[in-house]
Amino acid sequence: MQAISTTTVYAVGVPIILVLILIEAMTSARRNLSFYESGDTWGTIGLLSGNILTSAAIQGTTLGFSFYLYQFRLFTLNTILESWQVWLITFLTIDFIFYWYHRAAHRVRLLWAIHMNHHSSVEMNFSVAFRQAWFGPISKAPFFMVMPLVGFDPSITVVAALCSRLWGVVGHTQWIGKLGWLDSIFNTPSTHRVHHGTNLEYIDRNYGNLFIFWDRLFGTYAKEQTPVIFGLVKNLNTNNPFKITFHTWAAIARDIQQAQSFYEIIGYILGPPGWLPSRKMTVINKL
Numbered sequence: 238m239q240a241i242s243t244t245t246v247y248a249v250g251v252p253i254i255l256v257l258i259l260i261e262a263m264t265s266a267r268r269n270l271s272f273y274e275s276g277d278t279w280g281t282i283g284l285l286s287g288n289i290l291t292s293a294a295i296q297g298t299t300l301g302f303s304f305y306l307y308q309f310r311l312f313t314l315n316t317i318l319e320s321w322q323v324w325l326i327t328f329l330t331i332d333f334i335f336y337w338y339h340r341a342a343h344r345v346r347l348l349w350a351i352h353m354n355h356h357s358s359v360e361m362n363f364s365v366a367f368r369q370a371w372f373g374p375i376s377k378a379p380f381f382m383v384m385p386l387v388g389f390d391p392s393i394t395v396v397a398a399l400c401s402r403l404w405g406v407v408g409h410t411q412w413i414g415k416l417g418w419l420d421s422i423f424n425t426p427s428t429h430r431v432h433h434g435t436n437l438e439y440i441d442r443n444y445g446n447l448f449i450f451w452d453r454l455f456g457t458y459a460k461e462q463t464p465v466i467f468g469l470v471k472n473l474n475t476n477n478p479f480k481i482t483f484h485t486w487a488a489i490a491r492d493i494q495q496a497q498s499f500y501e502i503i504g505y506i507l508g509p510p511g512w513l514p515s516r517k518m519t520v521i522n523k524l
Contacts, residue, residue, distance in 0.1 A: 250403040283478030287371035303391035312388035336451040338380040339444040350485035359468035366406040434465040
């Protein structure tokens with residue numbers, strides 16, 4: 238299995254994804270399901286283009302730094318475990334770290350300013366998986382730098398991460414319904430629709446990418462029950478990738494200008510989205 242390369246994964250995975258998008262779009266058109274809206278799709282293309290450029294710019298540096306850190310590893314997992322065990326633990330570890338990154342991206346405003354780009358679509362289709370933030374690769378990479386230090390071979394990690402990323406595409410659709418017991422183990426279309434929901438009972442739920450049992454374990458799981466309303470709590474009503482990318486950054490800057498203490502500055506940056514200092518909460522409670 239160690240002979241698998243990212244080129245092989247792309248060669249197999251990308252055609253499958255493209256076929257799924259084509260079938261979904263054709264099904265939507267034939268049945269008038271409105272899964273795809275042209276303006277929203279153009280917004281996705283704009284965000285994806287910037288994400289690809291950022292990824293291309295830092296990918297070599299990130300992978301190179303991972304190999305540098307690998308020199309100082311605590312263990313050499315490749316020598317103490319069987320090949321299949323290494324791959325299994327690599328997939329599990331990537332998904333575990335992703336869960337906490339993803340959870341932080343929803344609960345820390347600085348990270349949400351980046352991640353909200355992905356949630357800005359009011360649609361839910363396979364193409365939304367590619368609606369990725371321009372600065373997403375930069376915000377995500379630090380979370381995974383612990384892996385080479387522990388002893389995960391970067392050449393295996395990068396392939397496993399790509400496979401996990403391609404699996405994540407499958408969750409972005411309304412075309413596939415509930416999948417029974419699979420919904421209890423994996424991040425399926427049903428569980429991921431919940432994650433993209435703005436319904437009160439769905440907000441900040443189902444963070445897993447490959448597996449959903451992390452959410453069950455850490456109390457963030459929600460089952461799809463009521464119809465999902467996709468988008469943001471306050472939608473941006475624009476498909477301009479520049480406006481989407483910098484919307485929350487601009488809001489943070491405005492809040493910092495109004496801050497009356499260093500504590501408030503930190504709160505506006507690192508607090509959860511919607512955080513307000515106590516003085517403003519007092520005013521709101523009096524209204």
